[in-house]
Amino acid sequence: MEGSNLGVMAWRNIWRNLRRTVLTISSIAFGTFLAVISTGIQDRNFSEMIDLAARMGGGHVTIQHKEYQDYPTMSRTIENCKEITKSALKDKQVKHVVTRITGHTMISTAKGSYGAGFMAIDPLKEDDKTLSIIKNIVKGSMFATSMDRGIILGERLAKNLGAKMGSKVVYTMTDRKGEIVRGLAHVSGIIRTGAPGIDSGLSILPIDSVRKILGFSENEAIQVAVFIEDQRKSKQVAKRLSKKSGTGSATLTWNEVNPELAGFISMKIGGAIFMEMLIAVLVAAGIFNTLFVSVMERLREFGIMMAIGFSPGSLFRLVMLESLWLGLVGLVSGAIVTAGPYYYLASKGLDMTAMIGEGGSEVAGVAISPIFHVGIFPEHAALIAGAVFITTMISGLYPAWRAGRVVPVDTIKLV
């Protein structure tokens, strides 16, 4: 039989029990909606978290001394930062490259001393695209030059130290030989992120001032942070850059530098995949039920069809085409149902402040916004569409097989 005729029959068959078909299509549409929205929230939020983590730490790709990851001391530096930067900027995925010195320091005032992390940056090359917390400066401003005498403190750290704008602080760190060295700075800015770990434990310093104290050359730093267009390409970019950056350095992706965040995201994605599989099973059960009941109700009709010359294969194809139609209509309905909420959530977002507080929460030092937006990756949208489609077709296999196995004489009952 011509495929188009079977297709027409299948199309009409699915509408014979309108209520049942509408329910099935609704379950496919709802499953698609849930999958798209939850995946969209993940894609967007995890991407933002990764970008944020990159902009709070070492970029999407970090080039540092090959032993620094395991032994983070000031003796393990990169001594050809300018060459690495120049080479990295030639990669078309790379948007920004900055050099930094990071480590731990003890900050002291007359009131007391507190341990904190420090990040020494070049204020002329960094902005909120490379260091997100720059936009969280609530008092004061960024340093004027890389030799500035200022220091920017987390709000909570400043409070603990009793430091105000202009206050004098002494920062103490260990140089490459393990000797204690000191610097003097004036508080020139206060940062408030809402993330407790940052607000109570981070300080920012001008890079050349720190180089001078640590005895680094002007081409020397702890890390070269590379920022790329699409965080999903981190691995490929790292691979390309590692070939150029020399044997003494290690080129790491954000998830190697920040395994805690990578673990958190993997765990969340794992949980989401489990939930989506559960949704798929529920949707599949709905489709299977519809098709199976529909086939069992039509056994006599299939018997008649066999009697007039339909082959078992054509009955199998007919029911599979019914599956196909259900899947396609379900997907289109899913797209229609999802479009409005998706657009709203993509632009306005879902405000979860009531649940997680105004400051949001923090994972591995990365602040999570309390407003969830959606932004699904195209390949994930295609994957969901494919999964819904395949689920629908798999659900139709047994009912279709059953239709093809009808024994006409048992179902027709001629007299």
Add this chain to the structure above:
Amino acid sequence: MNDIKQVPVVELKDVTRTYRQGDVDVNALRGLTLTINKGEFTAVCGPSGSGKTTILNIIGALDVASSGKVSVEGKDLSSLNRRELSIMRRDSIGFVFQAYNLIPVLTAYENAEIVMSLQGIAADERRNRVMDLLSEVGLEGMEDRKPHQLSGGQQQRIAIARAIAANPAVILADEPTANVDSDTADKLLDIMETLNRKRGVTFIFSTHDPKVMDRARRIVRLIDGRVVIDENRKNN
């Protein structure tokens, strides 16, 4: 007529069919031998349980004989696999059922066309044949109606058109007049008789209806799975 009877279309030789009902074996057919020739207009009659239905099922390749040989157009049905049997049903056998049994989602036209479509006949030829047939069965202008929009008699006419459209060797009609009124039954029989005479289509009826038996040119009477009367009525 004698020339036509020389070509056997259906042959049953020593056919038995035994069913198991609970713990009891039921012998529906007991060594039945029967030959139906091309162009015959045959009524198989007999009381309930005499084996009428079983004969139609077996000739129609819907059921399998327990023993004996069944041939349609010279092909031994026992030698055919499932696929070959479905091709046999499609190409050589037409069914007209008591309850019409049209496919409810198809229009009158599509129901009449469906078997030809299964045969892969070109659309233009299908259209010509179906339109001719619908005209012959008196349903011109009703091509687009669905079965539920047609009366019982009209549905049965479509079923006849469907059965004939693919030019089968034999049409098996199971109580085709049982669900329609007397006038409609007459009209249906007129149509089938005309098709039989004009086109030489072979009909085998299973029936209780005296109207059908009156029109039949051959009566095969069954009792307890055996042929007790096989009568040619040349005057019809």
